[in-house]
Amino acid sequence: MNKDDQIMPSKKRGIICGLVISGWILLGAIIITVNCLPLYWVLVRHYHWGQSLGLNDQAAFREYLRVWQFLNFPIRTTIGGHLALSAPAQAHFKEVKYLVWGVYIGFIGITALIKPVWRWSHDAYSLWLARLVLRGVAGISICLASLAIVDFNDFFVIFHQLLFRNQDWLFDPRRDQIINLLPSYYFAICFGLFFALFIGGILLGSWVLFTQRQRE
Template sequence: MIRAVIKRIWLTLSALVGLVAGTVGLTLLGSFPLYWGEIHWLKLTEYGFTSGQLFGNYRQLMAYLNFPWVQPLRMRDFPTSVAGAQHFGDVKQLFLLAWLLLLLSLPGLVVFFRSEQWRRQVESLYYPAWVVALLPVVVGGLAALDFDQFFVTFHHLFFNNNNWLFDPQTDPVIMVLPEAFFAHCFILAFVCFEAMLVVTIIRGYRARQRLSR
């Protein structure tokens, strides 16, 4: 009995960690086509750069943030202050942590779902998935009401300094990374998170149906 409870808790935590890390990973990958669209939608070329230059600098920034061997941060057209470099370094640590958690949680989940017992065990994810699915809805609602305050609160939660308050004079890259872009990234993350939860809920529902026959 105790062993079954522990296994169920382990499965739920592994799924949740994998879900959050997977959401971060999908959002980071999805940010590339999103930013390309933002260059045109938000008219970022008005700052004196071509769309190719902007996207090239974004790729350089993302390469630094996502690959541990890319050091230091260099963007061809944008200088970076000491405070700005420190903030991007903090972001890099969070991104690398997300990728590490995804790598650690994904193999166990893949092996589990390919095993013969997955139908019985995945049932345990059915109700927790519904509970977890409601949390982003609440957070998303709060963000929609006042994204500026949500953005500030988010940074206070994840960073212990004010280096994220970029000065366009010393860190001009912030002009081509407007708040609207980050708002759209949060929307993308919300969609990815909820989509993966829907898949989990559907699989849990089907498992419950099979077991009840």
């Protein structure tokens, strides 16, 4: 086998390894963000988002918990609670629930692949290429995070337009009171947390690959 024959499989292994690690970190960052209940508790106590609905901080947090439980528990078919929610808004939350569970299933599947892919691509060239993929992903993520910082409203709209094919995500505060507990500022902080976790995880993964390659 000549040198080129050896390099080509290593290229494929390195790229696949980098993509698998990136996907695992991506889904993990989403899961942590979705389930970061203390974040909402701190924010609702600071900004008192429930006041416009006649709710104290504890009651507002309970309404938020109903949304979280609906997204996380398959047996929950409705959000319930005391706040008005139109049919389109309920349909949107169901779509979000499908996405959340898609993330959970994808994370479990990729987690099962991590160890065999790592063993499969455990040579110096593959590790170098996997690290290169992670660095590229980090660069793209930093650019997206910068766009979100510059104009979060447009970023948020584009994000929804890419994920959803309808306009159900456009809530009317008069019919969808729950939106008063989920202001755009809250989502901006959630995106900030996600990008911090994802970019930090990618950089950490790149460092791990670098140290591992040094041993090869």
